[in-house]
Amino acid sequence: MKGIIFTEFLDIVESRFGLDVCQQMLDDAGVDGIYTTVGSYDHRILVKMIVCLSKITDISSEALQEVYGEALFVRLLSTMPMMDNWELPTGTFSFIEQVERHIHIEVKKLYPNANPPQFDFISKTSAQMILDYISARCFSHVCLGLIRGCVHHFNENMDIEMEPVSQDQSHVRFTLTLNVG
Structure with missing residues (x-):
């Protein structure tokens, strides 16, 4: 999975829930959170982060994915060349x-x-x-x-x-x- 999906996810988590929650999610998931937009990463890492965020926030992973997708649309649209x-x-x-x-x-x-x-x-x-x-x-x-x-x-x-x-x-x-x- 392309790194832009990871970097945008982390940005959205930080902006919606704060840096402390984002860091706790990364710690609980056992990942360092260092991703580049052009890198390629295993999608299971993103799944793991979403599951950890769900436990921290008490919001279902499905609801978190939907909120993420909605915010991601706006961000991807702004970076998309015609x-x-x-x-x-x-x-x-x-x-x-x-x-x-x-x-x-x-x-x-x-x-x-x-x-x-x-x-x-x-x-x-x-x-x-x-x-x-x-x-x-x-x-x-x-x-x-x-x-x-x-x-x-x-x-x-x-x-x-x-x-x-x-x-x-x-x-x-x-x-x-x-x-x-």
Whole structure:
């Protein structure tokens, strides 16, 4: 997993919970917390930190992942260069399509060993999108937070349903329904 995910997580933990909680989380997880944005790290370290943070804050790990995903969207968006072949997204649906069609492809070009999650688009109308999230890392709640961050960015009113397809949540179906009016 790319280091930017780790560095942003630590920044978000520190800003939301303070330096003392961040340090306690690192100590409890048995990690030093030294990550670079371009490095590659085992995703299980992030899982371990989230579990430790959950114990410290008494907030479920799923809720923490969602909050993290929502904050991460804003941070990743601000660092993302616009690509020549990219249509400017006009809303959540078009943005999510661009992630799979362009951003993940560019990530794989830059980092050949990268294994970003996959989105399989099941159906789409002007008011509803159904897509499957597939990732061996099982961060579906981070994905839910990222989607919420995207919805907020585009100032849309949307219902988001998340239904596990596999028990370990490595495959989850999202149904996004735009509320118009």
